Amino acid sequence: MAKKIVGYLKLQVPAGSATPSPPIGPALGQRGLNIMEFCKAFNAQTQDIEKGAPCPTVITYYSDKSFTFEVKTAPVSFFLKKAAKIQKGATAPGKGTVGKVSRDQVREIAEAKMKDLNANDIDAAMLMVEGSARSMGLEVTE
Secondary structure (H helix, E strand, C coil): CCEEEEEEEEEEEECCCCCCCHHHCHHHCCCCCCHHHHHHHHHCCCCCCCCCCCCEEEEEEECCCCCCCCEECCCHHHHHHHHCCCCCCCCCCCCCEEEEEEEHHHHHHHHHHHHHHCCCCCHHHHHHHHHHHHHCCEEEEE
């Protein structure tokens, strides 16, 4: 018989550095889940991803206190900041630019994020990434 799903928990955890300290420990602890088991499994699964990259994670927990988790790719903003070599986006989007990204970089980001984006093809995914770039104050060049 299938396990009964109690709920879902969404966390954004840095790749390869899950620890039982906040926010992970309290979030899992109050649901009665094994914190160290999650930390070890998460760190093992994300060891090939750039250390410190934010990884959105969806944890499904069951009535018998077991859990499964799915690690998604880092947010588009993380990839855009890395490509443009900036620390943060514009404080007032639309008022000026803080950096530039090329169409080739946008295509690379769209290909990396394709499985997590709601797009039918790479061109639609590129438009989504370009929109995110503009909202961060980045200019998309040819």
